[in-house]
Amino acid sequence: MNEKKDFLSSLADELDTKNEGAAKDDFEIYHASSKSAAELRNFKDQDYDFAENSVQPKTAPKPTSMGGASATPKATATPTPKQAPKPTPQSAGSLRDGKKSPHSFQQEELKKIDKKPFKLDPKILIAGIIGLIAIIGLVWFFFFAPKIPMPDFVGKTINDVGAWAKQNNIETAGIIINKEYSLEYDKDVIISQDQKAGSKIKNDTALTFVASKGADPDEVIAFPDLMNMTYSEIKDWIDTNKLQKTKINTQYNTLVEKDLVINYDLKTGTESNFTRGSTLTINISKGPAPAGTVAIENFVGKTYAELEQWANSKKILLEKTEAYSDTVETGKIISQNIKVGESLEEGGKLGVVVSKGKAVKIPNLVGYTKEMLDVWAATPENKVTIVKKERYNSAPEGTVIGQSLAAGTQVDQGTVLELTISLYMPQLETNSRAWYGKDxxxxxxxxxxxxxxxxxxxxxxxxxxxxxxxxxxxxxxxxxxxxxxxxxxxxxxxxxxxxxxxxxxxxxxxxxTGSCYVSKKFKYDSSTQDLSMFKALCSANGVTISMAEDSALSGSEYNVYRSNGEAIVTGTELTEGMSIVIKTAPQPPVSPAP
Structure with a gap:
């Protein structure tokens, strides 16, 4: 209750202050007037709830029970506020602009304030439009405009296009290269392009090029009279027609003048249907070999011994390589590295390949039975030295289970071939008691x-x-x-x-661990066993006794010996079946009875 009274008092003081010194706000459209400060103070001793457009007294709270006991406070009268008089011009409070305002919160005075219309300067509008256009242009230039200059690739290669595309991050998926035959342009050289050189493109622009496949190999070319042409004329004919498989070989020759054709070899096609792709070899003379050089002869098919004799006479060194051959006999020349008719200076090297004869071709012998292996080894071209070693294996006995030379290997005749033969599984016994009683x-x-x-x-x-x-x-x-x-x-x-x-x-x-029977045993002790007791122990434990006299002894003394004469001393263990000799002092003669 006290909090609301203080609020009304504060509000009244604030209104007096505002009415005295507040200035008018030019931008305030509506002003609200309230009760004067004096009237507000008249109600500060009452409690009110504020509803829309009215003031109602607050209802007193109902009594509550505390701790289960009913407590009924004394009834208090709720004051009924007097009806506020209608506001008059004399009693109205002052507004901030000095005019009178209504006395009630329920009334308002509205006043419209006219504002001057806003006018935009045409120069500012034009400048703004120009600036916007400039910004759009810059955005388009930096983000959308093509910037990559297009080179002129005509006459350049496909590799040049690829390098340029990689350097400029061009998407290669958009590059199409079509190919066509061309006599003017060499293979893989660009003939045309769809984007004009000097234009600007983006990295995702689709590009199409036409590249040369070279001259058409199937185009028919007129075949000239080669035997009456010189070296230069033949070379011009090859270059002009871009012949793809026509070659010129030169060699020394004493019969044909220099730069003239010795012979030619057309390997594919005929002279009447000769094409750019036909294989043609033309041999042209270099004239006689100069002094200090040797013209190479044909040694293919000759023996190496014949070549050595010729090389020694011509001061030529030889490089020999051996190889297997199914057609050239052992020791004969298969090929040479310098062609017939070419020259070699004295002291130069001539390389030849000499036949080693037919190779022994090793098959996959694993799985061969003894019979199959015998048949293979007996074949003349399979003359190898077979060495066998036997191993236990689950394969049947006598089966080949391994080989030292891999299948497909070619070796000289007589080469050692080691084969592993199966012994089958280990066989422990041939009769049921084979190992009983053995160590x-x-x-x-x-x-x-x-x-x-x-x-x-x-x-x-x-x-x-x-x-x-x-x-x-x-x-x-x-x-x-x-x-x-x-x-x-x-x-x-x-x-x-x-x-x-x-x-x-x-x-x-x-x-x-030995026999289960335990023999009888006892120990000899001369200090405790007299002769009669010792004899009784020997008899009870199966020890055989022999008696003998020893003159060195006297009285009741006795000594015990093994049958081999070794002395038995106190502590020696005597066992059943042992033979011993007991020696005693000589006995006096027995007197006859009277």
Whole structure:
């Protein structure tokens, strides 16, 4: 309640201040007048809610209950405000312009303020239009106008077009190059272009060029009388007609004058239908060879020995290369690197290829059986030296499973060819008791030998070591069985060893530690055992006794010896079956009874 009273008092003071000193705002169209400050103060002791166009007294709040108990406050009378009198000119407050304003918030006085119309200067309008046009022009120039100058590619190559396109970021997908035959332009030279040289283009402009395919190879050319033409005339004829496969060879010749034709060789077509693409070789004379040079002869088909004899007489060096030939015999010349009729200075080198005869062509022998291999090796053109090595393999016994020379290799006759032959799978036994009673080291050696031939076997006394009265010698095999790589018992045979073993199989053995029988034993102790007690122990434990006298002893003394004479001392262990000799002092003669 106090907050609203303070608000009305503040508003009244503010209105008095404004009425006294505020200046008129030229741009304010509407002014609102309110109750005078005095009237506002008359209502400051009452509470009001402000609704649209009216002032209503606020309803007193309903009582509320606190903590579950009903509390009823004393009734208070709500003051009823008096009806405000209609505003009069005398009681109206002052507006900022000095005029009187209504006393109520419910009334307003409206006044229209006329403004001068806005006029645009024509010069400014023209300048703005010109500036806008300039901006549009700059945008078009920098972002849309073609800027790349178009060169003149006529007479240049396709590669020149490609380099230019790459340099200027031209999209090559838009470049089309059509080709046509041309006698005027060489192959891949530009004949025409669709964009005029000097014009400007963009990097995505479509470009079309026409390039030359060269002269038409199928065009028929008049064949001249070559035998009556000179070297220069023939060269002009070739150049003018752009003959593609016509060549001139020159060579020394003592019979034909220099620059005249010795002969020619038309390899394709005939003289009547000679075309630009026909193959023609023309041999022209260089005249006699000068002094200090040697005219090369034809040595193809001759023996190398004949060539060596000629080369020595002409002071010519030879470079020999050997090659296989199905048509040229061994030792004869297949080809030479200097043509017949050409010259070579003395001391120069002549290269020739000499035949090694027919090569032995190695096929893929893997998979050949013994019979197939024998047939191949017996063929005369397959004269190689075969060396065999045997390996365990799943392939049938005698099958070739590897070769040292790759299939397709050509070798000289007599070359060593190493072949790997299958032994099939390892065979441990040929009878069911083959290894019983043998020393286990013998079986270990058999495994080592098998592994040396490609197997991957393993063996050991994995079944343990026990005594055996049947196999009394320690290390003898009592039992054995064959397992697969995972240690599982093989399913065939009594113990899985009766058939070929897998390459990676295992052999488990049980080995004897000796006889299970324990013989009787006792120790000799001269300090505690008198002669009669010692004899009784020997008799009870199976020790054989022999008696002998020793003059060095006297009284009840005795000594014990092995049968070989070795002395037995206190602490020696005597076992069943042992033979000993007991020596005692000489006994006095027994007197006869009276």
């Amino acid at each position: 286990y080291l013998e079986l270990i050696k058999w495994v080592d030998d098998a592994n040396g031939k490609g197997a991957s076997l393993a063996a050991g006394a994995w079944a343990g070591e026990v005594c055996s009265d049947e196999y009394k010698t320690p290390g003898q095999i009592i039992e054995y069985s064959c397992l697969d790589a995972s240690g599982n018992q093989l399913p065939y045979g009594a113990n899985g060893c009766a058939r070929p073993m897998p390459i990676d199989g295992k052999i488990s053995m049980k080995v004897s």
